[in-house]
Every structure is written in C-alpha cells, then in structure tokens.
Amino acid sequence: MDFVFGLLFSNPWVPWLVVAVVALFLYKRFAYLLAFRGPSVDKDAMLGRFLGSGYTEAKLQKQVKRYKQESNFLAAGRLLEEGNRFAEAVEVYLEGEEYMAAAMNLERLGNHDRAAELFLQHRVFRSLRTGEPINKQWLQFHYPPYWHYDVLQALVVLGRLGRLGDPRVDDALDLVVERRRPDGLWEPGGFWWQRPGSKRLVEVVDWGRRGPSEMITLNALRVLRGAGRLAW
DSSP: OHHHHHHHHHSTTHHHHHHHHHHHHHHHHHHHHHOOOOOOOOHHHHHHHHHOHHHHHHHHHHHHHHHHHTTOHHHHHHHHHHTTOHHHHHHHHHHTTOHHHHHHHHHHTTOHHHHHHHHHTTTTTBOTTTOSBSOGGGGSOOSSOTTOOOHHHHHHHHHHTTOTTSGGGHHHHHHHHHTOOTTSOOOOSOOOOBOTTSSSSBOSSOOOSSSOOHHHHHHHHHHHHHTTOOOO
C-alpha cells in the first residue's frame, strides 16, 4: 500500500489530475449560478446562413412530412404558404381533402378554372370513387365558414366564378333547396365561431345559435338565384 501511495504522489501529474477533478465537480455543482442569458439567436437562421439553402429546404420538408403524418394537412399547407409556395400548398391541401384551402390558393395563383374544376369534378361534395359524400360535415351549412369547406360555401365560390350553370352542381343545389325552412329561411347546421371568453375563434359578433341565419339565408338565395332556381 505504501508503495502505491508513494507511486501516486511521486508522479508530477497527480496534483493536476486532482485539481481537474475538483474543478469539474465544482463546475457541475455551481455552473447554474454563473449562467447568463444573452440576446436570443435564431439557430435555424444561423445554420441556414452557414450551411446554405439546402439545410433550410430539408428542415422545411421534414416539418411538412411530420404534419402530413399527423394528418394535419392544414398546418403543412400553411407552412408552405408562409414561403409563398402556393402551388405546393395546393397539392398538400388536395392530398388532405382540404378543398377550400386548395381553392383559395388556386385563386391566389390566378388559376380560377382549376379551382372551379376542383369542386365540379367532385360534384361539390361527392367521392370520385364511391359517389358518396366525402365528409358528412360538408353537408351542414356554417357561417362564418373561415377556412372550412361546406356545400353552400363551395357554391358561393362557384357562383363568383360563373359556374353555377354546370350540371355537376345540381346535387348540391338540390341540397340547398331541401334545407330551406317552411318560412323560406335557412339555419346553420353547425358552428365554427365561439363567443367571447372562449380560447379560439372568438368573434366580436354574435351570429346567433338558434333559429335562422341571415347570412346563410343570404348566401343560399344568392346561389339559387345565380343558378336560375328563383323567379326573383
């Protein structure tokens, strides 16, 4: 044992090793007391500058892929919209059957004919494969619709594009006629807006939760008149 201690303490590197171990211990124990916060730095922007556009593009595509795997196609499309990549956003929205968002981007691109054809090829709400409604929620009328798709809002868009004379809108127009109340008005089938005090989509206007909706009635009359289904 004496031999071991003698060997250790006769070695000139032992004191330095002891100091290094003690310094490491003290650093791990008290480093938080010495920490300070500097100005915030955008790590991705810094890496993008040094690594080039390839890094930024790879990160974007990775995030878009993650959103799509989570079936959050709206978030994926909006990420592309932020970079003014509207054409790519359209394809993402179509993949996720977010037709209203896809049509809005097609209009931004000036491709109104494709926006209209997008609605018409599905007869506004039907699956190309089965002919059944793609989403039963689309058959309910809402106001305000925000970015959500429904039959009435799609018909409003087609009316603005002058496409209500296409026979492929007949099923959707029939639905609007069927939803008319005996008093000649229409009521909402659901609500996206929330009253003050809610956490999201809060409106300053109370659009009403009971009875007929003035705005839905107005849009329904506009659509039916544009399609020649009203005499006035």
